[in-house]
Amino acid sequence: MKAIKIAFLVVAVVFVWFAQNHFDPYAVSILNNIAIFAILALSYNLINGVAGQFSLEPNGFVAIGAYVTALFLIPAATKIDMFALDAPSAGVLAMHTSFLPALIMSGVVASILAFILSIPVFRVRGDYLAIVTLGFGFIIRIFAMNQPTYTNGALGLNDIPEKANLYWTGFITIVTFVIMLNIIYSKYGRAMKAVRDDEDAAIAMGINTFWIKTYAFMTSAFFEGVGGGLMASMLTTIAPDQFTFLLTFQLLIIIVLGGLGSMSGTILGAVLVMGGTEWLRFLDQNMDIFGYNTGAHPGLRMVVFSILLIVLMLFARRGLFGNKELVDVFRRSK
């Protein structure tokens, strides 16, 4: 059992090293994209799939992570030049660290906000997390627009130093994956699943379900913040309009396709959905069907994806992996 796990890790690490050094730039950029979405989807699956608390937060926390990392990486002189709407605040100018601390700060800020949201949301029953996090995504954008001294308003931030490469994204994906599995196979993961299956029964087992849900939510937010930081450094430019609900929607498809509650499935889902997004790019462009030009249809891909999501939910609710992990498959056949 242990040997299989170590073999998986070695293969993953070697693949990341090999790809960074030998793949062409286009392939590397796609892999980077897959890795970042995998990090986001893994953490999103913890709150949605494992703990069963439907949330729509990722775009908000990714935005926060992206801004925090960006502000930590951009040198003060560049900030002064860049902030066109209003001078950057003193705090913003003072922010400066190397990449890893910046990413960790992104995660910490996101999970603190998650904790603050937990208090109103998890003290009551009902699916308020979904609507509150959906609202939160909007509020973050409104805030980014209206606080130019921190965010440079609608103009966003550019010239973010490009620190992220496949080593960063690949290794953080692996670390996230391992941490998620460590959580799932512990008393906390079991309690999260218990809350998902039957909250009253979980309480009858003496579990403080508020804290279990809050742990799951804060952990998700942490890695979404980190993923946002990676994204900012990868794109080198960010603006409020980038972090729309579309991002959350893509992640939702990944975890539903992979299997709600399955981290192994999430990795596969990220590969398929991000690959599929590239492949379906033609849908949004001009097409000639039997000599008839359909014209460009921006958004057609999303129509296809939303139909896919509904069909998956109706006919294959368990996704590719159900709520099992790859290790469970080995465990079964021992």
Next chain:
Amino acid sequence: MDITTFMQQMINGISLGSMYALIAIGYTLVYGVLRLINFAHGDIMMVGAFAAYFAHASGIPFGLAVILAIIAAMVTGILTDKIAYKPLRNAPKISLLITAIGISFFLENLFNVLFGGVPKAFSAPNYLTKIIHFHGIVIPMTVIIIPVVTLILLFIMLWILNKTKYGMAIRSLAFDIPTVKLMGINADFIIMLVFAMGSGLAAIGGIFYAISYPSIDPLMGVIVGLKAFAAAVLGGIGSVTGAVLGGFILGFTEIVVVAFMPELGGYKDAFAFVFLILVLLFKPTGIMGQDLERSRF
């Protein structure tokens, strides 16, 4: 601020609140019966507004266009339930919420592909948009018509819920679906009725919104839907009167805060969110709601 401006803002608040109220009723009805946040509700409102726009643009008289829009929204609402929610009645709740989001995103993107994302100017007939001057207060006709129509619709809704056989069934369904089935009420028909009523009211709300702003676009339902849901929670989810009350409170707050503190204008869309958080913190059952979430043993 003088009295005229004050009156002006009050009237605007009533009008905005009415729109939120009409849309909030749909959320509260569906939530009461299915315990489901119908994420597609805001988009059904958008469908209603688009239907009215195209019907009117093709030369159909406005009144008839409104009726067609209501029917279009009702059909969309009922189909949403039949296709996406009904097959999942016994599935885990999260499946329903995910399909709800799927339908919402589907409608937004479908309309975006079909009609483009650029806002379309919404023209209403003159008798609706003309402006009345009354002791120095400038009142567009809509601002009077909207609250009046809302109140009439509210009374009709309350009459249906409290005095008719179907209304009783809806209210008992809010407490327990299995029991209602035992009582011999066709639960599926009642749920269909709830979607039809909620969607119809949303269409009227959407048309009012389109007249007031006056434009429509495929994403118009998103923020308004979110706010209307917040209004429903504020009023007490499950309660129709509460939804209307919540809508008015939210509408007033937006207008009044922006009027008195213009520097907060950029945050106007965030008030609903603040309300939502405060209600959940201090009175999760809202102003008029009952505790629908009490666990069943």
Next chain:
Amino acid sequence: MVLELQNITMQFGGVKAIDDLSFGVKTGEIYGLIGPNGAGKTTLFNIVTGNYTQTKGKVAFNHEELSGLKPNMIVQRGIARTFQNIRLFKSMSVLDNVLIGFHNQANYTYLESILRLPRYFLYEKKLKSDAMNILERFGIADHAQTNAASLSYGNQRKVEIARALATNPKLLLLDEPAAGMNPNETADLSQIIQNIKDEYGLTILLIEHDMKFVNNMCDKVLVLDYGEEIFEGRPCDAIVDEKVVAAYLGDFKHA
């Protein structure tokens, strides 16, 4: 007295589900709550476990007032329950269901589980063997890795009791433990309940309709009707009590 209820009244809207009820359960007793459907038995359980807050009256556990405590805190004080309609964690294995009962005894932090520090391994190993131990008591150790939802009805009941036992209770509340079981299974279950009671030093409060089961198991019974006490005493005396027979003749026919 391990559990003492004083003047409990529970009102739902205008309806009094329980009306001014007082009784006590002695340490080591098996105490039965019986009465026709709707008599308020499960409501009483929900008051003791903190799921409902009584309109009036006091509940004391080991001379400590319970009112105002959250349900999960009451479990930690030592009161565990099972549900009338079995409520297992359906996506999980039998072993995991029991391990959830051990949640508060696994003494490692969230960070320790993320970093896989020694205490994680220490407690996981110990609790897994404890859990297997309990499963063996119930004769379902072979099913440890089976999905809980795929067990037979009788075995699911056993898992539910095993899971409750894992929370390390002093007082166990069983809501119709023998419901839906055939006579063989019921006899088997009675034996198991006796055994675990002696071995873990438990006090048991149970609701049951099967009068044979109650007669065999209970030291004392309380008969409820419309939320009011109509009899308290030995089960064999209950069966011949006039008021009890009158209130609840229908249910005796099965016995």
